[in-house]
Amino acid sequence: MMLEKIIENFILNFKKYLYAVLGLISGILLVEYGLLKTIFILLLAIIGFKLGDRDFQEKLKKQILNRLKD
Structure with a gap:
């Protein structure tokens, strides 16, 4: 309980x-x-979070392939 x-x-x-x-x-x-190193660490964490997102990865792949075709 x-x-x-x-x-x-x-x-x-x-x-x-x-x-x-x-x-x-x-x-x-x-x-x-300190402040600057903390901001840097948090920025890298946010970038890692975004790169780990499957939707973001698919969009990034499509953009890269479209630019390579042009």
């Missing part, structure tokens, strides 16, 4: 927990490495 309530609470408040973890990671990065 208690585990069900914990799981239900986690599901209902998933964004809160996600942003809390992201805030914690960002805070640790800022303290440990």
Whole structure:
């Protein structure tokens, strides 16, 4: 019964927990490495996230093939 309530609470408040973890990671990065290095790390993470997206990969392949044909 208690585990069900914990799981239900986690599901209902998933964004809160996600942003809390992201805030914690960002805070640790800022303290440990400074602002510019943290921005660089986050930028690389965003680029990696985008490149890992299948839709983005397909669009990128189509653009490359279209430019090679021209």
